[in-house]
Amino acid sequence: MATDYTEAASSDGPDAAAPSDGPDALPKNKNISNHPLRAWLDVREDFLYEDLRREGRMGYESHLCPLCAGPSAIYRCRECEGGELLCQSCMVSSHKRNGLHMIEYWTGQSFEFSSLKSLGLFFQLGHPFGCKCDYPKSPTDNDFIVIHTNGIHEVSVKFCGCFGCHEPHIQLLQYGWFPATTHKPQTAASLAVLKQFQIHSFESKCSAMEFYQALSRLTDNIGIRPIRDRYRAFLVMIREYRHIKSLKRAGRGSDQWGIEGTKLGECAVLCPACPQPGRNLPVDWKTRPPNEQ
Template sequence: SFRCQDCIQIPIICQGCMVTAHQFNPLHRIQQRTEHNNKKNYWVSTELSSLGLVIRLNHTMESCPHKPLTGPPTRKFTAVHTNGLHHTVVALCHCPDQPSIMAQLLRAGFFPATTERPQTIFSLAVIQDFRMQTHEAGTTAHAYHSALQRQTDPTFKDRVDDRYREFLRVIQVWGHIEDQIRTGLPFGINQHLPEFHRDCLAVICPACPQPGINMSRETSKEHIKGKPHLFTCFLAADGNFRLVAKEKNQDEEARSLASGRAYMVADDPYWTYLESVHDDIECETCTNHKAGQLGRQLNSKHLRSRGKAVINCTRHTIVRPKAMVDFPKGERYSNIDYALASTIN
């Protein structure tokens, strides 16, 4: 006898009926009634895949009429869903014109952890749920992943597969994809934008003068001269020494997917520029300037950045594109100069 923990008002049914009822819900949590001393007196968790359920792609849960040229017809995946981690069996499509493995998984509602021979997949529901949780409740990726492990096995969480590294990678890639969709880049919006704002993921200030966007490039100098306050962009710089960044010890090769395309400046040119800047002479400590002292007193041994500087418009307090830089050695004019030059370039 079997029962489902996620279905509503589903009766206790047999193995075959349980598999049939979950053809389109393959990530539900199932329990099996076991016997002890010839008495059916308690329930244990089991997997739908162990009951014979196979997730069939690209054929609406029907078997693909073609066999694979090499390898078995099915693959085993660790699927991560909002109710925990599951061991699943997936049958891919092997038709002559079949889409790629990644396309098949995405169409079925799964995001693979890697593009080549993936073994871990994440449901789109768990990715969207985490993004909502982290935006509204400030939930960290580590806490969310730990909760998924706890849902899988409330008693022995450490026995559950660790997919934290893959989870971090997937949410980073998914967030980058969402950013591009929201800016319209996949839909050809670049052809309607001026050259200086193409391939930009940042939201520009809608009220500040933007030639070619909210004001004509043919605006005469005489017209601007008559009302200069309407065609002037007022900028301000500010630093925050609480926005520190620690050195990553998990993946030294980690790189930003949107370097120089959103609010932060491009990494490589910025750090190359800082190598050519001479260190400032330490000022007298008796000045006791709070911002400066905070930037100098922070222990930089394990910090990649001791703060950040940003350029924004003073009228509407909206951050400018490509206008945020790191403070690797405290507040210096060289950092602000680079941020200002980057955003007005």
């Protein structure tokens, strides 16, 4: 770091001040914002303290819920900003639109993992938000897994069973979850995590296994809590998602014949550098002399 500071000072011209004593000292009369790491070293104790503080109650010594003033404010969301401790009912009501957040509860000495499913939150599909379904249907054994950008979640899902309702896989797609199967689905991936993996696989060349293992680590980085294995289902959903995106970009969704009318090569992406008659070749290219062809 000393070399960087010396070079930074010398590059300002002959009027630049000489470095202070010490290998890591900032040049005199220099703006400290130009050297954020050097400034951070003086306050890194604060960062360490606050990181440790987040493992506790973060100053919320009262067990009263700040929203309803009720007792047993022992639940905290790992995803929401602020880190407030809420009671069970307030935690559920405040996460009706954020049902894939990670929840912890205070045991008296430390925070342990909980879930919104165990607190009573469920996803009612097939109806607008807030509407009640008269004939809800749950998956077999109330078992449903959702793969999201922050981990692998066990959630409680209720499909709509009203007259004229859509099939379960359509209800999932309308909610923003990509089902792993169309027959009695019990696993889905959010559209956000599928898009995120597609970008990661293109930019960082991340494999599906590495990406899925990272999601497992985000769910439980210690390895003491069993995590449901849905890797093979994730591979299926990735393949289907990319196929649908390919058809969409080829305009098959707007074609009157649909997917079944797709001809061979219509989803291919034309190479702009390859010779294409009518695009980047002159009309009379066939009649030109051989040396010009």
